Structures are given as structure tokens and as C-alpha cells.
Amino acid sequence: MLRLENLTVAVGEREILHDINLEIRPGEVHVLFGPNGSGKTSLLGAIMGFARYRVVSGKIYFQGEDITTWPIDARARLGIGLSFQRPPTVRGVTTRQLVGVCGRGQVEVEALAEELNFRDFLDRDVNLGFSGGELKRSELLQLLAQDPQLVLLDEPESGVDLENIALIGRVINRLLERDVVHREGKSQREIRRGRRKAGLVITHTGYILDYLNTDVGHVLFEGRLSCVGNPHELLDCIQKLGYEECVRCSIENATMAGGQGNYAHGTAGRDSGAGTGGRG
């Protein structure tokens, strides 16, 4: 569904992402770990097409199209949706109006807002004076209305209190068709295999993984993908050893691939129907 090919991205004159290769297939949810400043948000920004992230070389393919130079709105209409880490305030535009825009007028705004316990905020200006957790709920509400094929989530749990983190997790699972629901005439396995929605989730703390089933984990370190594997295993390793350990892996990668930064592709979670396996 999404394929990044030797993607190098700069902000101004400074290269911040180097030779990124990544593929997310339909139905897969990938997690992106990495220390502050490693380039996680920039990677999502480049995929979405924000002007400040200039593609120096490489390609971005989505749904079979080379979207490397497409404008943001065309990418959104083709099915990419992004939950911003720090969304801007839009004065004079209500959340209700924006959710309507996201759903192209085809959604029941009230009903979607009810799901996120967010009805009281519908008539407030977009993000004006919202707390950290309210911002995240507002972002997810917009994505629910937008219903994208590829969901990019930038730290969906940051600033969210314990009470709401389960709610956030539930909504993300729904966005990714990973909520467990009974459907007549279909086994759960069939339902899992029929999933098409894909996701790329940035998490700094990893808390969201307690609520969200994910398939593949990556570590982004100093602008390079330095590691791939089972998300829980990676998180466990990062929690115990810290990102310092990534230095060793990236040195190793560089030596092995002759400085191309071509990191070993893992096999974990390739069959999205098989679940994550590594949980618990």
C-alpha cells in the first residue's frame, strides 16, 4: 500500500532522513520508535507532503501511484490520513464544520463525536484551548470522518490521561479495522484476512501498544531506519537498554550494507492475519 524507496528528505539545507526504505502492505500496522529528534515526525510529514520536508531523492508510492510530488490534498483524497502531534488552532472554524469537511458531508458528525465523548467540543473553534488529550480526540474524530486507507498517527497517546487512553486505543483499532466485532457468516480469521486498512504509528513511550495490536516495529535513529522486528520485542529492548543500543546496530548496519543504510528486513508480522504473536 505504501512504499518508500531510498527516500532522503531535507529541511532547508539539512538532510534529516537518509535513504529510507519501508513497505507497509494492506492490513498491516507498523510502529515507529526512536529518540526525540530522530526524524519520526518528519517522516510522517514527508509522506503527507508538507512543504517544509523536501524530498531530495527517492520515491514515495501509495496505492501503486508515485505520489512523491503530489500536493497534500491529493494524497489525502487518495487515502492517507494523519493525526497530528501538535495540530494548529483554526480560529472561527468549528470542530463540527471541520469534521464535516473530513467526511465530505457524508458522515453523522454527532454520532462519531459521541463515540469519542467529544460532543461538547463540536461547537468550539478547532483546537482552540484544547488540552493535550482533547487534541488527540479531536484528531481521531477527524480521521474517523475521513476514513483513510493509511492511518498515520503521531504519538496518539501523548498528553492523554489514563481514563481516556483506552478510549483512544479503541478508536484507533476501529480506524484500522482491528476492533473485534461479531459478523454473521464470517470467522474472526476471515475478518482479519479481509482487513485492508494500514497504519504507521509513532510512539515515544510505547503505552499505546497496550491497547493496539501492531505487526511490525521499526527504530528510526538519526534519520535512518536502524532496526526492524516485533514491536513488543523492540520496545522491551529500548526500555531495558535505551536508544544507546541503537548506535551499535546502526554502526553494524552501515558496515554490513557498505554505508547504504539498507537495514535487514524482518519477517515479523508479514501475515497480518496472524496477529502480533509477541504480546504478553
Added chain:
Amino acid sequence: MHTARQEEILARARAAAGKAAAYGEDLDLNSYRVSAATLPYLNDPTQLAAEDRARLLAAGVDVTGSDRAGTFIQINQSVVHCGVAQEGLEVLSTAEALEKYPWAEEYWWRAVLPDQDKYTAHVALAPQRNGYFIRALPGARAVYPLQACLYLQQEGAVQDVHNIVIAEEGAELHLVSGCTSAARVKHGAHIGISEFYVKKGARLTFTMIHNWAEGVAVRPRSGTVIAEGGLFLSNYVCLQPVRTMQMYPTAWLQGPGAVARYYSILVAPPGSSMDVGSRVVLQAPRTRAEVVARTLTTGGEIINRGCLVAEAPEVKAHLECRGLVLAETGVIHAIPELLAKVGNVDLSHEAAVGKIAEEEIEYLMARGLSEDEATATIVRGFLNVQMMGLPPALQAEIDKAVEAGEKALF
């Protein structure tokens, strides 16, 4: 036969006849004609020509009078209609009111000074007294807004008006004042003196919609005196071209707990020059004020002033100037001022001028809007000031004016 006070007003005006205003281009008032013709009175203002009615409607004045508590219309220098539909409210021409009520002199040149500048002097020295006198009797509550229209129809003419508005104790009054010029007026001037008096516990909402033209010069001069517990809410909308507009209305909060709020929405297309501000003087304890301005240039020049003066303790006031520059040649100059003359006051201001934040455009584009749609949405939001405490019909009126103005933008 003039009283001593009238003599004094005239003397002061004569002395100020050549006095340039503190701000704005100095107009040569001799370049305008003073209309001598008296237009016929219309019992039914729907008899106005269709093109005139359309101009009035664009300034928020509906000649059918539906959902209005009363109507006043002045064309050039003639009062052509004056009517009221609710008990407890009065709508007269100023000339008539001064004749009918000897006490009306007490409200004449009290909130605005005759020798402030050549424009106030011009009106004070004018041979006839134009403008409206609108009053809500004690405790009267206007269900619908009253509407007043000042219409400049004659090419090359100066229109002068002197308005008095009184909300007596405990009264509630909403006034929509639509000021506009005929399509054929390429050169003209409007000078408007407005004196507002908000008595104890009264509420007065004054909504002014300006709809002038490229060649019209406008010099309003307004003052408001607010007594204990009174509320004055001023909304000003100017989204159409005007050659030069300068005003700096002032509210004096004289009674404890009085409140003043000014909201302004200004759009300056190329060729327009506006120097507009709002000033509030907090003279009694526990008074409050809020001044909010949204300015937008598509090539014209806007100077947006704001001034809060605290002269009594325990007062609180906030000033907000936000400006959007949508063209390379446009100018916005925000000048917020705070002046505290005593301790224990809380004055604040917030000013921001610039282009539309790219971050906001990209945010909306990520939701599927094109760049143009995203820009239009942000501009619409910027101009969408929800003015607190307005009756829904009045807010709808303002929204309509803003919507009409936006059409010209995109």
C-alpha cells in the same frame, strides 16, 4: 435666539473650523457641495427606487421594516422616513427632538466635543440639524433591532449627521446603522457625529455596517457615556472599498460595573485607506472592557488603533488586534495602547499581524481541502467574530454582511 451654551458651542466650532484631525488624511471640506435640496418625506420607504433599496439592504437596512422595531432613513441632508413599531421606543430626527424636548440639549455635544477637529466643527456649524434621535424609555426592551440608514445619494456632496441615542435606566436597545452611498457617487463625504448614553443597568447594542465606495471619504466621530451596570456593545463591519475612513470612537465607563465591548471587522481592498480604532476609558471601579479587531488587507492600508485607559481600581480590560495581509502591497499597522493611571488594574493586549499560517493551510489540506479551499476557510473563520450577547437576528445580519464581503475576496 441662542442660549449661552449654544453660543459657546458655535464659538468653539468656529475656532476649530480649520483644525486638522489627529489622524487620517486632512480633507478639504470645501471640495464638497452641501446639498440644499429637500427630498420628499416617504410614509412608505418601500417606495424608494429598487437600486436604492438594494444599496440599503447591503448595509443591513431592510425598507420593508420586517423584524425591525423602527426605521430611520436620511438621504443626503433630508430625513425621508422616521417610524417606530414598538411602545417604549422613540425614533425622531435630531432637529425634531431638540424642538420637542428642551432637555435634549443635555445630550447635545456632551459625549463628542464640537471643537475636536474640523469635522465636528463642520457639523456644529451646519445650518440644519440632521441625523437621528433614538431613545428607549426606562425599562423598555426592544424585541427587534431598530434600523437607521444614512444614505449618500448625491455626487460630489458632503452628508453630515448628528445622532443621539439614549438607553434609559434598565432599557434594552439594539440599533443597526447602515451607512452607504449610491452606485453613482464617485466623490463624496460623510461626517457623522454619534453620541450614545447608556443609563444605569441599560444595554445598548450598536451595529454599524459601512458600505461605501472607492471615492467616498468618511469621518465618524462617536462618544459613549455608560452609567453604573450599563452595557455598551459596538459592532463595526466594513468590508467594501472606501477611499479614506478615519475614526476613533471612545467609551467612558463612568459608573461602577459598567461594561463596553467593541468588535470590528475591516477589509481593505486596493485603494482603501482606513485608520480605525476604539478607545475605552475605565473611570469607575469594577468596570470592564474588551476591544477586538480583525483586519484584513487585499492591497489597501489599515491602521488599527486600540487604547485602554484605567483611571479607577479593580478594572479589567483586554485589547486584541489581529491582522491578515493577503497581498504583497497591503499594509496593516496595529497600534495597541494600554495606559494605567492607578494601581490594582488588569489591562492586557494581544496583537498579531501577518500572512495566513502555512501550518493551518497544510492542516486543512491534509483533511482533503485544496489550497484555495483551505485559504478561503481560514479567512472566513478569521472574519467570523461571534459577537457576544447579540440577538440571533442581528448576528445573522452581520454574518450576511461578512458573507457578501467574502464573495468579493474570492
